[in-house]
Amino acid sequence: MTKNLVIVESPAKARTIEKYLGKDFTVKSCNGHVRDLPKKDISIDLKNNYEPNYVILVEKKAIVQELKKYAKESEKVWLATDEDREGEAISWHLVEALNLDKNKICRISFNEITKSAVLKAIQLPREINRNLVDAQQARRVLDRIVGYQLSPLLWKKIKPALSAGRVQSVAVRIIVEREEEIKKFDTKYNFRVLCNFFKTDDNLKNTFLGELSHRFSNKEEAKAFLSECINFEFFVKDIEKKPTYRSPSAPFTTSSLQQESSRKLGFAVSKTMLIAQQLYETGKITYMRTDSVNLSDLAIKMCQKVIQSRFGDKYLCTRKYVTKSKGAQEAHEAIRPTEFQNQEIEGTKEQKNLYNLIWKRTIASQMSNAEIEKTQVSVNSPNPSFNFLVKGEVVKFDGFLRVYVESMDDAEDENGKDNKLLPDFKLNEKLNYHDIAAIQKYSQPPARYTEASLVKSLEEKGIGRPSTYAPTISTIQKRGYVVCESRKGSERSITKISLINNELKESEKEEIYGTEKNKLFPTDLGIIVNQFLSDYFQNIIDYQFTANIEDEFDEIAQGKIEWRKMIDVFYKKFHPQVEKSAGDSKKYSGERLLGVDPSCRKNVYVKVGKYGPVVQIGETNDPEKPKFASLLNLYSLDEINLEQAIELFSFPRSIGKLDGVEVIVNVGPYGPYVKKEKSFYQIPKNINPLKINLEQAKDIIEKKEFKGTGVVKEFEKNKDLAIRRGRFGIYIKYKNENYKVPKDLDPDNVTLEECIAIIDDPNSKSKGRRRKGKR
DNA sequence: CAGTGAGCGAGCTTCCGCTTGACTT
Numbered sequence: 001m002t003k004n005l006v007i008v009e010s011p012a013k014a015r016t017i018e019k020y021l022g023k024d025f026t027v028k029s030c031n032g033h034v035r036d037l038p039k040k041d042i043s044i045d046l047k048n049n050y051e052p053n054y055v056i057l058v059e060k061k062a063i064v065q066e067l068k069k070y071a072k073e074s075e076k077v078w079l080a081t082d083e084d085r086e087g088e089a090i091s092w093h094l095v096e097a098l099n100l101d102k103n104k105i106c107r108i109s110f111n112e113i114t115k116s117a118v119l120k121a122i123q124l125p126r127e128i129n130r131n132l133v134d135a136q137q138a139r140r141v142l143d144r145i146v147g148y149q150l151s152p153l154l155w156k157k158i159k160p161a162l163s164a165g166r167v168q169s170v171a172v173r174i175i176v177e178r179e180e181e182i183k184k185f186d187t188k189y190n191f192r193v194l195c196n197f198f199k200t201d202d203n204l205k206n207t208f209l210g211e212l213s214h215r216f217s218n219k220e221e222a223k224a225f226l227s228e229c230i231n232f233e234f235f236v237k238d239i240e241k242k243p244t245y246r247s248p249s250a251p252f253t254t255s256s257l258q259q260e261s262s263r264k265l266g267f268a269v270s271k272t273m274l275i276a277q278q279l280y281e282t283g284k285i286t287y288m289r290t291d292s293v294n295l296s297d298l299a300i301k302m303c304q305k306v307i308q309s310r311f312g313d314k315y316l317c318t319r320k321y322v323t324k325s326k327g328a329q330e331a332h333e334a335i336r337p338t339e340f341q342n343q344e345i346e347g348t349k350e351q352k353n354l355y356n357l358i359w360k361r362t363i364a365s366q367m368s369n370a371e372i373e374k375t376q377v378s379v380n381s382p383n384p385s386f387n388f389l390v391k392g393e394v395v396k397f398d399g400f401l402r403v404y405v406e407s408m409d410d411a412e413d414e415n416g417k418d419n420k421l422l423p424d425f426k427l428n429e430k431l432n433y434h435d436i437a438a439i440q441k442y443s444q445p446p447a448r449y450t451e452a453s454l455v456k457s458l459e460e461k462g463i464g465r466p467s468t469y470a471p472t473i474s475t476i477q478k479r480g481y482v483v484c485e486s487r488k489g490s491e492r493s494i495t496k497i498s499l500i501n502n503e504l505k506e507s508e509k510e511e512i513y514g515t516e517k518n519k520l521f522p523t524d525l526g527i528i529v530n531q532f533l534s535d536y537f538q539n540i541i542d543y544q545f546t547a548n549i550e551d552e553f554d555e556i557a558q559g560k561i562e563w564r565k566m567i568d569v570f571y572k573k574f575h576p577q578v579e580k581s582a583g584d585s586k587k588y589s590g591e592r593l594l595g596v597d598p599s600c601r602k603n604v605y606v607k608v609g610k611y612g613p614v615v616q617i618g619e620t621n622d623p624e625k626p627k628f629a630s631l632l633n634l635y636s637l638d639e640i641n642l643e644q645a646i647e648l649f650s651f652p653r654s655i656g657k658l659d660g661v662e663v664i665v666n667v668g669p670y671g672p673y674v675k676k677e678k679s680f681y682q683i684p685k686n687i688n689p690l691k692i693n694l695e696q697a698k699d700i701i702e703k704k705e706f707k708g709t710g711v712v713k714e715f716e717k718n719k720d721l722a723i724r725r726g727r728f729g730i731y732i733k734y735k736n737e738n739y740k741v742p743k744d745l746d747p748d749n750v751t752l753e754e755c756i757a758i759i760d761d762p763n764s765k766s767k768g769r770r771r772k773g774k775r
Numbered sequence: 776c777a778g779t780g781a782g783c784g785a786g787c788t789t790c791c792g793c794t795t796g797a798c799t800t
Contacts, residue, residue, distance in 0.1 A: 010794060032794025039789085059796080086793050140791075147790020154789085161788040168790085277795090289793090467792055609780055620781075628780050651778085668777030680777060724800080731800065738800060 002026045005074040007067065007094060009081050012281050013113060017080070020115040021122075026074070028067060030081070034060040035093040037140070042148040044141055050567050052141055056097055068098050076104055079128070080121070083109035084329035085557070089136035092128050112296040112333045113286070135556040138563040142166070142549065142570060146540060149578050150533070157532055157581075157588045158525070159610055163479055166546060167464045167472055169533055172481045173541045174457055175449060176522045176530040185445035190215040191222035191497075192441050195388050196434040197234065197379065199423060207434050208422060210379055210388035215441070219495055222438035223506075226499045228382035234431045237387060238378040245369040248400040250293035250321040251334035251362045254466035255459040257288070260361070262452035263407040265353050268484075268518075269451040273470045275354045276335070283338055284345055285358055289466040290332035291459075293321040295362070299333065302340040303366045315399060317368040326462030327550050336362040364404035371397040377425055392422035409453055437498040448519040451484060463546045480612075481526030489515035524613045524637040528590045536581035540574075595642040602626075604645050606637050611669070613637055615645040630667055634688065647690060656694040663697050665689055674700055715752045723750070 004025045008014050011029040018027040035054045037043040045051040056064055071077050077100055079091040091107055094100070106125035110117040143166055150164035193212035198205045216222040252260070254273075261272040276288035295303070300318060307316050323330060337359050345355045373396050379388040395401065449457065455469045464472055476482045489512045497506050522530070533541050549570070555561045591607035594615075602618045609616075609628070613636075618626035629648040631640065652666035652675075664675040665683070672689035674681045674697045681700045683689050713723040721734045732739040 030794080031796085033792075034794095036792090037790090042790095060794090082793085090793065136792090143791045145790085149789095151789035155787095163789045165790045167792095281795095465792060467794080472791090611779065614780070616780080625781075628778090630778095666778075669779065670776060673777065675777080733800090 003075045004078060005067075005070045005076070006078040006080050009087065009090065010287075012283070013287075016113055016283075017118055020118045025078075026070060028070060030067060030090065030094060031060065031063060033057065033086075033090055033093065034064055034097050037144055042144060044144060046145075046571070049564050050141055050571070052137065054093070054096075064097050067094070071098050071100060071104070074104070076106060078122070078125070079105060079107045080109065082331035083111050084331035085132055085136045085139065085553070087331055088129050088132040089140075092130075092133040095128065109331075111292070111294075111331055112299075114296055114298045116298070117296070129557075131559045132557050134563040135553040138556055138566055139553055141563075141567055145567075145571060145574070149574075150537065150540070153578065153581055154529060154532065157586075158528060158608070162525075162529060163475070164529070164533060166540065167458070167468065168475050168479075169530075169541050170461070170463050170543065170546070171454060171458060171472055171476050172522070172526050173530050173534070174454060175476075175482050175520050176527055178446060178449060179522050179527075182445045182448065187442050187445070189440050189442045190217050191219065191438040191495075193222065193225065193388075193436065193438045195234075195379075195436040197388075197390065197431045198434060200430050200432050202423075205434065206423070208390055208392075210377075210390040212381060212386055212388055214383075214386040216438065219438075219440075219497070223497055223504065225381075225383065226436060226438055226497055226504055229436055229499055230502045230504075232382050234379050234381075234388070234433065236377060236425050236427055236429045236431065237380045239425055239427060240376045240378075242374045242376075243396075244372050244374050246372060246399075246401070247369050248319075248364040248367060248404065249361065249406045251295055251336055251365045252358060253291050253293060253323075253325070253334060254289050254469060255291070255325070255455050257335055257358070258455050258469065259409075259452040260406065261354060261357060262450055263409070264357060265350075267350075267354070269455060269470045269473050271350075272354065275350050278347075278351055279345075279355055279358075282347075284342075284347075284351075284355055286334070286336050286338060287332045288335055290330075290335060291323065291325055291328040291466050292330040292332055293323050293334045294330065295321075295334055295336060295365075299336055299340075299362075300366060303363060306340045307363060307367055311367070311402065314397075315367050315402065317366065317399075319366060321365070325459050326547065334362070360404040364400040367400035367403065368397070370395060370399035370401040375422055377422065379431060390422065392420065394421055409447065409450075435498055435500045437496055439496050440494040442492070442494075442513065448516055448521065450519060454520060461543050461546065462550060463543075476526075479525075480523055481529060482520050482522055484518055484520055486517045486519070487515070487521075489513050524590060524608050524631075527637075528588050528608055531590075532581075532588045536577055539577075590637050592637060594640070594645050597642075597646060604642055606631070606640055606645060608637065615640075615648055617646075617649070632667065632672060632689065633685070634690070650690070655692065655697060658694065658698055658701070663694065665692055665697070676701055713750075717752055721752070721756075 002024055006017065006021065006025055006027040007030050008017060008027060009030060009032055011031065014027040014029040018025065021027065035056050037052055038055050043053040045053070079094060081087040081090040081094075087109070095105060105128075107128045108121040108125050110121040147163065147165040150169075151162065154162035154164055192215050195210045195212070196207040197210055198207045216225060249256070257276065258269045258272050261267045262269065267275070273288065276285065279285045280288050304316055304318065321334075335358055337355070340359070340363070343356065343359050345352060347355070373394045375392040375394070377390040377392075379390065381388055451473050454473065458464045458469065458472070477484060491510045491512055493508045494511050495506065495508055497504060499505075530541075539545060552561065552566050556563050556566060589607040589609070591605055594604045594606060596602065597604050597617050600617065605616045607614065607616065611630070613631040615629045615631065616626045618624065620626060627649065629651070631637070632648070635644055652664050654662050654664055656663060658676060661677055666673060666675060667689065668680075670682070672683040674683060674692070681697075681704050683692060683700065687696055711722050711724050715721060721732065724731055724733050
């Protein structure tokens with residue numbers, strides 16, 4: 001036992017710091033908050049000055065016991081939780097939960113984990129900042145009140161087990177509103193004119209693209225312009241050269257890492273965080289939940305050394321980045337490698353890729369600007385007010401581009417890409433062209449959000465924290481407010497008029513538009529929940545709401561206002577809204593009358609029912625009960641028509657016979673299924689139960705029947721290896737070890753070599769085994 | 776586990792932010 005106990009928030013941090021502090025210090029981790037409001041009810045005494053009822057979290061009881069024991073035996077307890085609002089509160093809760101002797105405690109903090117920072121912190125102990133703790137209590141209490149008073153309203157008005165909250169409800173609103181914008185979007189088009197020029201003295205006829213500075217609003221105008229181009233003499237009217245530069249992006253924060261890893265590696269937000277956590281725990285990167293772009297001096301020095309030795313002094317440029325994002329608390333460094341000399345690491349493919357991304361981004365952030373020369377050549381046209389513009393870009397010095405280029409959310413327009421390298425032009429030089437084309441171009445509606453771009457939007461609005469971005473994205477999907485999906489686009493025709501060899505030609509071609517890959521769409525339920533909240537609680541889902549209360553939390557932190565007073569002002573306004581909406585008997589179901597069923601002459605409605613979106617034929621209050629049928633994810637509430645609605649009542653239907661037995665398709669409480677004899681087989685999401693044929697049904701049945709446990713496949717060449725099926729699905733057994741396989745592994749087509757590759761991937765080794773080995 | 780949806784009422788659901796753990800063939 002040592003004289004000093006240091007408590008930090010995470011075990012990985014504890015391990016590192018223990019090395020810095022030497023044998024007089026024991027460093028332990030409390031693993032985040034140890035006390036909180038219990039889940040079962042609101043646990044805030046609304047009639048008694050908002051007194052919170054904190055309890056020790058069940059999962060932290062063992063840790064609290066252990067810390068108590070250490071604290072008792074130590075002369076001093078150093079509370080080294082993070083240097084932000086939550087960190088301060090964690091320290092205070094530790095004092096309360098561990099019942100610490102006030103004379104024993106020292107509060108210290110450091111926002112980078114380096115030996116010098118830690119040793120310096122030890123020299124500067126202070127008291128717990130009660131104002132900051134109170135700001136956290138206000139935040140906690142407000143979130144609990146909003147969440148636990150809004151959610152029950154949704155259970156009553158819409159359906160059970162729904163939720164609402166300060167953060168998630170805004171996230172849903174963003175998605176719903178974007179969808180509305182897209183729906184409202186009025187697609188227009190115009191004609192852009194592109195010309196492939198070449199120099200008259202160039203026999204190879206290397207072409208470069210020029211675009212007319214004007215777009216024509218219709219085909220006739222475009223055609224008229226093109227015919228004027230016949231036999232027209234083009235020449236270079238103006239040449240403009242502009243030196244410019246590009247600077248590297250700041251090192252990663254949680255949010256920017258999630259965005260880049262989504263764009264460059266295709267990771268979902270949760271996957272990025274999972275892998276980053278693995279890198280953090282194995283000591284390869286710094287802490288991954290941060291809003292800071294700051295690098296420690298030590299990190300900058302290490303970074304410079306690598307840049308100098310690999311690229312030379314010319315590539316070096318020391319930069320200090322400043323956080324722009326709202327409400328940033330900067331308790332940590334930016335996300336960076338711990339050792340810059342390692343560009344590559346050992347690990348799984350995913351770990352390697354994510355690490356490499358972080359390495360490049362951090363290194364690039366300390367490198368020189370890229371110097372670029374932009375050229376714009378103007379070429380005359382038959383209409384004196386328009387010119388063809390040929391744009392070029394040459395990188396004169398690559399600088400940070402040598403290592404890293406940030407990607408953009410919006411894909412570049414392939415026609416609009418600048419010519420990278422242009423030949424030398426002379427003023428008034430005559431130019432020939434190969435062809436000129438006027439192409440119909442439709443305007444683009446705003447883009448749907450990806451998980452990562454939603455995080456970006458939340459961060460910009462100051463809503464949510466690095467530790468909650470990923471969970472929030474998953475909550476709104478779990479509640480069924482939002483789905484992340486890929487959807488097929490539609491076709492439309494584009495008109496192209498081209499001028500080749502002085503001849504005008506008009507052609508049509510089909511273009512696919514609106515294809516979406518892994519984008520967020522609101523569900524009917526999400527739309528209705530949002531409707532309810534905007535009818536009664538506009539102020540809560542207002543984008544400014546969080547920003548405004550953050551200002552008040554800041555005032556609490558500065559000791560200017562008392563936290564209970566702030567909550568009281570809020571609650572006095574909020575609670576009447578709750579009462580008012582609870583009093584209105586109106587249910588929110590999104591009900592819509594589609595028309596009359598021709599066969600029974602009753603009204604056909606669609607709405608969101610207790611079990612999801614349904615079609616209803618007949619009136620709710622009729623003595624004869626109405627009939628119901630699920631929408632089955634095939635249609636949305638506002639798109640389904642009468643005919644489609646009635647077709648949903650065609651179940652159960654027979655689709656033919658297999659082995660002489662009738663096969664029935666039907667919809668049950670667990671979704672659409674195929675039934676053969678007494679067995680049920682779920683129809684997968686990608687098959688439309690209205691259109692399923694016997695062949696597909698047979699497939700589904702055989703796949704399920706194939707199940708059972710035991711060996712699925714063996715290889716002649718290596719009897720040690722077998723593909724087996726267990727309780728949790730397919731896995732590989734090799735000698736006495738079990739290995740996880742990719743979800744999409746098809747045992748029929750896999751080769752021995754592929755199996756061996758899986759075994760070699762450290763990711764697939766069974767965790768149970770590894771733990772046993774460690775003990 | 777395989778066709779619920781009225782209305783009544785029991786008892787359940789729910790927030791945001793800090794952190795990892797765990798017995799998976």
